Amino acid sequence: MTKQGSNAMEIERSSVFSQPALKQNARLAAGPNVPDDAPLVPRRRPWMPVAAAACVAVLAFALWKLLENPVVDQDVILEYLFKDVTLRGVGVTLFLTTVSMAAGLAGAVVLAMMHLSDNSVLSGIARLYTWLFRGTPILVQLIFWGYLGIFIPELSLSLPGIGTIFSVPTAQVVTPMVAAMLALSLNEAAYSAEIVRSGILSVPRGQVEAARSVGMTRFRTFRRVVMPQAIRVIIPPMGNEVILMLKTTSLVSVIAGADLMTNLQHVYSQTFQVIPLLIVASIWYLFMVSILTIPQSWLERRFGQSLARSQPRRRKSRSSDSKAGKPALSDKRG
DSSP, X not given: OOHHHXXXXXXXXXXXXXXXXXXXXXXXXXXXXXXXXXXXXXXXXXXXXXXXXXXXXXXXXHHHHHHHOTTSOHHHHHHHHTOHHHHHHHHHHHHHHHHHHHHXXXXXXXXXXXXXXXXXXXXXHHHHHHHHHHHSXXXXXXXXXXXXXXXOOEEEEEETTTEXXXXXXXXXXXXXXXXXXXXXXXXXHHHHHHHHHHHHHTSOHHHHHHHHHTTOOHHHHIIIIIHHHHHHHHHHHHHHHHHHHHHHGGXXXXXXXXXXXXXXXXXXXXXXXXXXXXXXXXXXXXXXXXXXHHHHHHHHHHXXXXXXXXXXXXXXXXXXXXHTTOOOEEOOOO
């Protein structure tokens, strides 16, 4: 199909599903006795309150069964909810999330620029990096970096004619904490690079060419023209990446990264209180994710205002039509 044909199909589809067309179809289905200026009201769905009540009942029953289960020792949950071992794990989890996201975002910008570069070598390296780190599970990467000392026993620097300048065991440099930061940062850079690249591609090419035509350098064009507009597309999905990174840190427990899950695993391996301590971990993860959701929602509203302003506003509301005494037209769409 040609480009002109696809554009014509899109115009036809948009005209069919536009608001005036839907109103006209509803009036035709209602019959000739309904005035043309009757407001369109949504169809009532009486089953929705029933479905909501059923969901509330199921949730209440599940919560009741959870609390009355003898395995769920509430005293253990309250004991370890604010214990030092738990709070230290929460601090390490937040530290890993912050450092890994900052390093991953910095690497994502570099990878996105390399991917969009005219140099085939740089573009190929960026594609290879993205393919490698997105194609392998994060758990495999964590284990690889955690056991890097088996693959490379020593980190040394030797120069011809001088000899070995320094040599240090890999296990002393790549500790479990360093291995966790390396694995999480490198993996996040591969995923965030696609988000940054999509944001850069959302900026019209004509604006970049106009900036270059007035003498702006590539870096200045990127900093003053491209990024201020691309950030509106980058920020909302990046908030989801932060939340996902926070939960991904729980996998660090496989290499004893001293995060929340690692500390609680050490405890329940000695006390055998597995379910209560897993509930403690779940409560803290839910709390941290809920806190992160607040700035994420604000940023989504903040950077989505320009899209909301571009949508046309209705001149007349349905409520004003109803107050004027005009008969309501029922929407027959399901």
